[in-house]
Amino acid sequence: MRDYDEVIAFLGEWGPFQRLIFFLLSASIIPNGFNGMSVVFLAGTPEHRCRVPAAANLSGAWRNHSIPLRLQDGRQVPHSCRRYRLALLTNFSALGLAPGRDVDLEQLEQESCLDGWEFSQDVYLSTIVTEWNLVCEEDWKAPLTTSLFFVGVLLGSFVSGQLSDRFGRKSILFATMAVQTGFSFLQVFSVSWEMFTVLFIIVGMGQISNYVVAFILGTEILGKSVRIIFSTLGVCTFFALGYMLLPLFAYFLREWRALLLALSAPGLLCAPLWWFIPESPRWLISQRRFREAEEIIQKAAKMNHIAAPAVIFDPVELQELTTLKQEKVFILDLFRTWNIATITIMSLLLWMLTSVGYFALSLSTPNLHGDAYLNTFLSALIEVPAYITAWLLLRALPRRYVIAGVLSVGGGVLLLIQLVPADYHMVSTGLALLGKFGVTSAFSMLYVFTAELYPTLARNTAVGVASTASRVGSVVAPYFVYLGAYNRILPYILMGSLTVLIGILTLFFPESFGMTLPETFEQMQKVKGFTSRKKKGDSKEKEENPKVLITAF
Structure with a gap:
């Protein structure tokens, strides 16, 4: 069968249909910025x-x-x-x-x-810490609340990736948005720390999960030239927009229940998007639902004022596909061969350690010297140039080199904080923000890099599993912040060292720059950076499925 991008090339790259999908999917991410970092103020600990x-x-x-x-x-x-x-x-x-x-x-x-x-009510009128006295002997509960939220995100990432591969991107996208909004609203009525935390876990299950599904849906609908800008300046920038609005809401609503109610409400505005966002034609084709895929493409052509071909998919190609046994993908398929397993294991480490740096730096902003609301806003604001930088780098340079570069720079400046005298607060804050810039740039690139490495049938599962690994990092991240209460330099030494280490590991990845999105695992094995080597005496079966070895260059 011809490549999907070749089949739909007549639609163009940036017509009204593509612009609609781009902005609607990006806008659906704004509530993630609210909920993902709201714990910074909901669980703030005043003097x-x-x-x-x-x-x-x-x-x-x-x-x-x-x-x-x-x-x-x-x-x-x-x-x-x-x-x-x-x-x-x-x-x-x-x-x-x-x-x-x-x-x-x-x-x-x-x-x-x-x-x-x-x-003290100088910064917060009330938080869950002041409501339920989560201080002194009970101070372990505040970071545990944050960690358990990310445990929920971990569980959601693990489940939603497989569900969207089985039941479709669109239905799982809106289901996870509903979970996030509904249970966040229920949190307002919490009567105990235990109730708040249990609901927070469920909110986490719907939080980043819909971010991942929205990213995959946009990646599969949009063309190659728009895919990168969507993945960086689209979903990531709109996440940062929600993140930037968070301290603004928190500044005027300093009572935690009022703040949480205000942050839950925007999720209701995403409900009408159901009638405008279509299912992924790529996914429909993988499920042999060709008629539905053609209908979506026909509507896209009509919206773009383009005459679609009478026959979009050649009948002979469709007959070929329908006679093939439909492949079912499970998590174990990400380890089906030695080289695929190697890519998967390295991806899990990359996502996990990058996540530790990103979330630890984000959650620690109120602890920096100066105003907590301003520091959080600056931490969110620095993400915008980070995403722009990521987009510019991804347009023209190999993935593994740019990811390794920004991680090394980000980790390096974090290690420099230990050399700054205690009285030079502005210098320490500047270095922390610069470190956040590097880690954020890398984090946004991981979605693109991972999606380009895996085939359509397993793409969302792969990104979901990798995202699950990143949630393991986010579960650990609050305790890096907790260490700062005993030694303000130690968290930056740990984060900087891990970030530089994973930057070096990135150099051993295969390269996906300039490659067509793979549709099968066999095509994935042909990704740039791999070579096939056959031993003498291999059977015919081995010749058809050669062992693939990593070659770094």
Whole structure:
């Protein structure tokens, strides 16, 4: 059968039909930017200290000195989780003793925050941390909430890729968008941390899953010249747009329930897109549903004001395809030969470690010096030039070299942060944003690179499995941020080292630049960067399915 791109070449590359698909699929990604990073504000931890109840009958002096001081970033600050024992302070106050003069505070017995905490409202009016006191002995729950969200994304990525290969791109796209919006709305009514977290897992299952399906759907409908710009300046930039709007919403809605409600509402606007976004003709052809595929192509031609051929698919070709046994693809097929398994394993590592850097840098922005809302906006804004850079590089340069390059630059500047003096906050912030620039550029390229390596029948499964590996990285990422509470440099050393390491590994991938999208696993084995070698004495069967070895060049 002729190549699909050759069959539909008469449609053109950038007619009204392609523009409609481009912008509608891209717009459907905006809610992902909201939900994907909303935990930055929903689970924000404001400054806090132990509550000293009015019933303690302390004098003003003893009330002011009821919280011990601790050293943090070179300065003395009130302790967040300890206070002096109130029974002692009450006795000292009744006796008229003065703190520091008559009583040595350093020798006083301390106790935990038995009466709860007082939370600063300078940044947040309320978060799930202040609602359910997720601090001190319970502070592990906040990063766990984020990790469990990404566990949901992991599960969704694992399932949605296979479902869309079986039941179609369009139906799974809208199903996952409905899950994301509906359960995000239900979170508003959470009555406990446990309920919030369980619902958050389900939101995660629908979150990046529909991002992956939208990407695959656009990749298969749009032509080769538009495919790269869709994958970078399309879905990625619209994700960044939603991400940039997040701190704007959070700035004006500083109570977490109101913020979550506002972030859930835009998902309802995606429902009417069902009547405008078609199924992937490529997928329909792979399912032998040729009439439906032709109808979509005929409608596209009509929208582009182009006269379609009377016969789009040659009857002889269709007869050939219908007599062939339809191939069913499972995850194990991604490991069916030695060289396909090698590509898959390297892809999993690439996605996972890149994801660690991206999400750890994104989630740590409120912890940078300065305003949390501005830092988050800058972290989102830096993604736009990162995507533009990715698009420009992918247009003209080999995939593996540009991905390795931006990862090495991003990881390298993160390693430089340890050399910056503690007082040079702006320099550290700038280097962190530059590192985010490099990792983000690479992350956006991975979708294109992986989709170009795998055949149509397994493309969404492959991207879904790779995306699942990236979610393993995102599950780990919140704990990189958590390490920053103990050593502000350690997270950047770890992220920088891993990013440089995976950049080097990328050089050993096969190259897909300039290649036609493969339709079968056999075509995948002919991707640039591979050579076939047959041993003497091979059977006829082995000659038809030669073992493929990696050759890096």
